[in-house]
Amino acid sequence: MADTGMLLALAALLFTIGLVGILVRRNLLVMLMFLELMLNGVLLSLAIFTAHAGSAAGAVLIFLAFVVAAAEVAIAVPLVVLLARRRRSLDPGAYMDLRG
Amino acid sequence: MTLPLTTIVLLPLLGFLVNGLLGPRLGTRLVTVVGCGLPVLAFLVAVGAVMQLEAGDGAALVETLFTWAPFGERSLDVALYLDRLSAVMVLVVTGVGSLIHIYSVGYMKGDEGYARYFAYLNLFLFFMLLLVLGRSLLVLFVGWEGVGLASYLLIGFWFDDPAKAAAGKKAFITNRVGDAGFLLGMFVLYAALGTLEMDAVNAAAADGLLPAATATLVGVLLFVGATGKSAQIPLHVWLPDAMAGPTPVSALIHAATMVTAGVYLVARLAGVYQLSPEASLVLAVVGVATAFFAATVALVQTDIKKVLAYSTVSQLGFMVLALGVGAHGVAVFHLVTHAFFKACLFLGAGSVIHALGGEQDLRRMGGLARRIPITFVTFAVATAAIAGLPPLAGFFSKDEILWFALAGEQGGLLLFLVGAVTAFLTSLYMFRLLWLAFLTPSRMAPEVAAHVHESPRSMTGVLVVLALLSALGGFIAVPHYLEGLLPLPAVAPGRAAWHLPLALFAVALALGGLAAARHLFGGEARPAAALAARLATLHRVLTNKYYVDELYEGFIHRPLVWVADRVLLRVVDRLLMDGLLHGVASLARGSARALVRVQNGQLQRYGWLVLVGLGAGLLWTWPHV
């Protein structure tokens, strides 16, 4: 059970690192990677619990989450490309046209 | 079924409506016929009604018209009521009123507001009759306020002159102060007895249903109303200014009828006042003080109408004094005689003013006795009457007042002495007037003097009638006629024998006034001026009417406006309430700006907000677990 606890802590850590990473890094692509990291942390915890509970639904959810993560990236990367093509910058601070 | 009382009241109203609505289109003649004919008709009907009253066994005539406001079982009704007291009043009002209407035909000839004038005058008569004939205090109050309105309109009749309009306003508002007291008195009566019908109130008072304290309260409050209408201290200030109106108006409203309404009110509710010696004492003191005070002011006035106005205030003071010592019948008696001679005096003054083309200043008159003899003779008779020379009307009524002030149960030496001095002053200032206007050499401007002419027959005729009434009116034994309704007070023991000496004393006072006036104002030497110079301060105070107007302006009106403007409007309304509002509004605007600044477009700032939210959420729920 100790392992489970450690793994869960790791999952939470990954989630938090992901979130904080999104907040502090000044590069859109890196931020997207941290977003994936967040999801990975969640997936880790999900895997643990699924295994623990022996839930089929949990397993399905893991796969769904993979798909979702992939889809998000699939949309996000073209968006970053669109932006970068316009301003030649990956700094999120360069894209503050919408405000107020 | 005939309704004489209703007819009496409605006739002048009809006149008002006809002249008021159609006036300018009717032509002068028709206006005159309507304006004067209907009051005369009312007088005739009134005579008939009084005869009907006398033919009966003295029971009052009552005409209930309609229920004004029902409340469950109670109701406030509109009813007219004629007993001997109102009979006297109705006759005076319609009689003297009709005379003055007729007089006005000549006086107002050619005025562009001729129809309007008669409309107002008829309106006044209507309300005055309502006042006199009302059975309930409510109806009386309707008339009371209505005559105030008519007075307001007529004082400001020549409204182009702001001073005249202001005088009207002053009259109305001063009366309103009194009316507030009247209303309160009425409320107390209704709260205590559940009725406002005056015969019922008197009956209840007689049956002991009205506690003495309540009676005092009612008495004082209603008297506050009376001080307004009857120009008693401290609400007398409007009456002298009211002389801005056409002179016949001054005669009718501000001398003969309306101003006596307060006296009538007290007499009408004699039952209440009989229960309350305290209230009566207040009346007596205020009355005698007013009489004295006004008489002193009248001594130095130079405007012929102002002298008469203060004289009216003074005479009203006498009436109130009579009321205060319980001699209600005598007060009404003086009211009647005063109506005759004061109307005569005012109309005479009107005739003088008419003759002089509008001049009112005594300092620019003189020597008119020969030029306008009828006016002079009638004026002299009325002067003698008011001064109290026997056997003219004023002698009888004033003598009785002094008598009851001295000898009545509620009388007192001080009241009597002040009254006596005032009687002397009355004689003095009236003969001063007579001399200055008619007997001293002319001081008129030549172009004025050239145009002096006696007034038309319609005016002089009225003067003659009124002079006759002033001469003979004293023989109408009004107090005796009213004794059933208004019993005279008992004479204090041991003083019954003083009546004859007192009468002689009164005559002596009148003659003394005459002599003094002749001495001071009659000769060439003008000792009056010397006296005035010697008593300069006193003279100035009197000329300025004791500075009462200035006092009111400085201590009431101006502080009121100051508080309203500086405190309520600027501080409370604008600073506090609107300031609070605007403060909240700018707070909202400010926070809106701050919140918008949070939204700076930076993705990671939004992320931080999310993080804060998440953390706070988890922390929030954590301790609850």
Next chain:
Amino acid sequence: MLNWVLFLPLLGALGLTVVPAHRNDLTRGLTLAVMGVQFVLAAWLYGQFQAATGALQFETRIPWIPQWGVYYHVGLDGLNLLLVLLTAFLGPLVVAGAFSAITTGVRLFYAMVLVLQFAMVGTFLAQDLFLFYVFWEAMLIPMFLIIGIWGGERRLYATFKFVLYTAFGSILMLAAVIYIAYTVYTATGVPSFAIADLYRGGWSLEVQSLLLAAFALSFAVKVPMVPLHTWLPDAHVEAPTAGSVILAGVLLKMGTYGFLKLGLPMFPEAALLFRPVLMTLAVVSIIYGALLALVQEDIKKIVAYSSISHLGYVMLGLVSYDLMGIQGGIIQMVSHGLISGGLFLMVGMIYERCHSRDLAHYGGLARLLPGYAVFFMLLTLASVGLPSTSGFTGEFLALLGAFNAGWAELPHATWPLALAATAVLGVVLGALYMLRLAGRLLFGPARAPHLPLAGLSRREGAILTALVAAIFLIGLAPGPMLEKTEASALEIQSILNAARPAGGTP
């Protein structure tokens, strides 16, 4: 029939949408016709109204949101009868009065006036709290537009102030309404908003006090009672004449009507507790409004502040708990509607001619516009409360009622009597400011900013004649009206008095 009276203006407003935009004559005519018919119907209902009973008459009750117990429930009783009649009476006058004043956006203007009329009549007629609230709030928007579009220079400030002020009161009332609905449902198991059911709500004193405070805040803003009055002068001054007339004539009465119909009888115990406060505020309003009217230089502001004073009498009468006082309050509402409506119309007439409301610019109008002066004088006198005008009837009965009640309470408490006596001062102050206005406007040397002045047109004459006739009718013979309202007033009175501890006065 009652539904026709209610919905006719709404139908009229819908009808206006098919009138071509440039046909102002048609718009005006249609609106006037609608209002006229509404008044005729209302007058007919008044005639048919049975005086003997306090029960609802001409009732309609249709489920609207039955799940919540909300019904479209309207009916006439003694409390709203006269107010509906007043509203219907003022309607045509307002419309006709605006013929010459409103020349832009005519269609929208009259549509808004009609919608407003609908909402006002609805507020009076509603017998369901939910419905009442809906109508109550629905009034705001047409008024917002009327002031904001056709108003004077500071119209935006004034209209926002008006709406935000009143809406603030309403939002707390809404909270109270919701709470009431909930407690009624839990107590009876049947959801209901019927006002008659709510008279016996049976809340504890604390709850009642909170609920009453919420309602009272809303109503007091509308009345308006000092110190919640500061929106009124601005709104009145900036509103176009028609807006001022509606505002003064009808809208303000919503507040006092609210107290009478809802505030006091729904929470009688709390009302008793708050009575000293309400009565004091009523008297303060009387004096305060009068004093402020005394120092204004803007004609409209004088009339506006006079409204505060006059509505104070209404409140005084209502919280006197005396039959005469309540009846007087009702009459005073109607009377004030006629008088101040008339005064605002007259100010509008002179403003149309001279484009100034500054008292200092005028003088001697009695010479320049004799007809105008006569009507102005009559309205002034009515406002002052001269007997034989409606102003007297209302003031007198309200004061008499308050005094009567105060006298009867004397053994327990002196304050009601003291307050009633103080209120009488307002009679003096009323004369002071109104005669100042009339005197400076009508008398003195003739002058006006814009000469020569056209005399009163036949339309204006007719409007004023109708008003003055109504004023005198109520002044001379209020009896029939009082009879029709008495049963309902008695009912309210008995509800209020039931809350008094034994030994209190009837």
Next chain:
Amino acid sequence: MNLDMLVGLLPEHLLLAGILVLLVTELATRHAVSPLPVALLAVAAAMAAALGLAGEGYTAMPFPEQFVMDPGRAVAKAVLLGLALPVLLLAGEARADGRFAMLLLSSLYGACLVVSAGNLVTLFLGLELLSLPVYALMVVGSRRPESAEAALKYLVLGGAGSATLLFGISLTLGATGSLSMTAFTGAAAGPEPLAMAAVTLVLAALMLKAALVPFHGWAPDAYAGTGVPVTAYMATVIKGAVLLALVGVFEGARLAPALVGLTATLALASAVWGNLAAMGQRGLRRMIAYSSIAHAGFLFFVLLGEPAGRLEAVVFYVLVYGLANLLAFACLPSRGDEGTRDHLDRLRGLYRSRPAAAILLAVAMLSLAGVPPLPGFVAKFFIFKNVVEAGYTAWAVAGLLASYLGLFFYLRVIRIMFMEEPAATKGDTRGGVLAGVAGVVCVAAVAAVTLFPGWLLARL
């Protein structure tokens, strides 16, 4: 495969069919063909199907524990689908292409799934299906350079939200061993730390998707950064679906006391923040964004209420609120630069040039403000009635006071349209035909709901 799988999912099937048809036409035709008829037909058919199911009182679980269908959900679906119809019309006005329609229909599919979600897996799937196409739509449906920025902001924060949701779901699994809704609601009521954390995370994720303070940062920028039809879609259907998801996950459960304070505080904060920040906005869309933040706050108050009335209240509110928003968007001038055509300056004096549009826009604003007799008032009344009935009177009063703050900026729009002179350099303020149709549809629906709220409430 049973009949329920066909019938119970009929609305979804119809949407899918629509997507397929669109796909085929897109591939088969060389010239651009307006996708509008097909899309409209599909959505309308789906709505009709949902209404039909509701009318029959159809109740079934085609996929046990996964997908639930009952009359209440059917109506909810019909409402969401119905709100999408004017969105499509607005999109047609903006000459949207096939991609737009397909993405929209996909997102709608997700919305339907959310409503019918029987367990957390389906819910997650539905929410993602709802959101993912929108990120793309924001760029596809707009010809503006800022739209990518808007989409990315939404995506990053939305992605974080998804992760949070998933984390919450995962913790639920850990705490209860199950992913069913009942397991979640049990966790919501219970005192177990892990479960409470799970519930908090799910709640926070839904708050993020619904744009509650402080999770709202993306909303103003996203709303303002894309085309009007997409904004309209986000403000109405997406917000509605998220709120229905919220009601779904907490179905039948009273909120634990700890969550009551949290929810109410954040809901109130949203209402205040949204209403205040909207006061000075220059663009209608940004204003609507803040307004939607405030409305999300009001909607979240529903959680405080008794479980029984939540669905009805939310469906009613979403319908009314959506209609008002769509009505407002339909009245905007349809020409001009996509970035500025909603600027309030352009609405200056709108009543002069387009009285009908101005009046309808005013109606929309007033309904959003909750001024009676417009249905926005009834909707708000419903929510706060539930709150009071659950005993949270103080919160209800606070919420109502917060709603008062909003009055100002709604009235400000009316002021600009009616009380101000038209701008000197006024652009073309004309509206389009399709937008007009959308407006008429919306106003008809608003009128119906105004007159017969009882009828509608009886069918929820």
